């Protein structure tokens with residue numbers, strides 16, 4: 001075997017697909033040829049360097065962008081699968097987005113930091129006078145209508161409203177959960 | 186004021202989150218083929234698992250093939266969109282990884298083809314391909330043998346550059362074998378070539394690659 005043959009057969013040899021007879025001849029050549037030994041060393045070193053190259057990182061918006069594209073695909077599927085339906089398109093689109101949001105939530109949440117929000121507890125009516133003063137100072141924005149009176153009864157019961165991520169609201173009905181009614185009414 | 190409902194909800198949430206986690210773990214341990222089947226059966230989290238498994242690997246492959254990271258990311262997105270649209274047509278007797286790499290490889294080839302429509306790029310590409318195919322199998326640059334060792338970082342940069350200098354049809358095969366560890370058979374399927382062509386291209390690519398990096402390796 002000469003050097004040219006060695007280089008031609010090298011891929012089979014390196015990847016283990018050469019016959020035993022060829023492997024024997026390759027090894028025999030290697031034992032006597034400095035140049036081919038160097039060739040092998042260079043290819044091996046190159047392979048190892050290639051495998052040690054850092055893999056490129058995906059940008060942070062990769063997942064949201066892909067998710068958005070898949071939303072659109074799902075919307076189209078929903079619409080095209082309902083040829084005879086009289087349901088308004090926006091309702092269909094809404095359901096599609098809802099299902100996708102639920103479907104992707106676990107994947108996204110596994111890559112993001114989850115923030116738990118405390119329930120907001122409201123047990124007395126807001127100070128209306130202050131709010132009105134702020135509003136009246138920018139009349140051009142509010143308009144000419146007098147501010148509506150808040151129904152003070154609305155605030156007599158202590159109620160707790162849970163605020164949770166959008167997809168959770170659809171998973172767990174009802175969305176707003178009044179409690180404390182047994183103490184007042 | 187009763188807060189019991191809140192606690193129940195919290196517990197229900199935890200149970201639900203726990204179930205979702207367990208499900209994700211279960212999917213994480215499933216084979217590609219099982220995840221694909223789960224997705225086809227309507228498991229809405231299964232496709233996310235496929236994305237998680239392949240996004241980085243595909244980006245590495247496409248980036249090394251076309252040499253542009255941002256465009257590579259766009260092509261990986263497009264790959265997943267196509268997989269999503271055509272998953273029901275996927276022949277499950279085949280390997281999913283081969284299928285998804287084939288889609289990514291075709292998109293990368295199209296990208297290079299579109300670029301090559303630029304007449305200057307076309308000329309350079311044709312010349313590079315011709316040179317690579319007709320260069321005798323000599324690998325060592327006898328003109329230049331530096332004594333000093335390059336630092337590893339510099340060497341890596343040179344190695345990356347060497348990959349980008351390979352002609353396109355060699356580069357795809359070379360990256361699939363050397364960086365993605367695909368078998369000859371898989372490469373043949375992905376590139377739609379026969380085994381002989383794969384071997385020949387791989388040998389040429391290794392030879393060219395060795396020629397380029399030899400002066401840097403002591």
Ligand SMILES: [Zn+2]
Pocket residue numbers: 002003004006029033034035036037
């Ligand atoms: Zn030799």
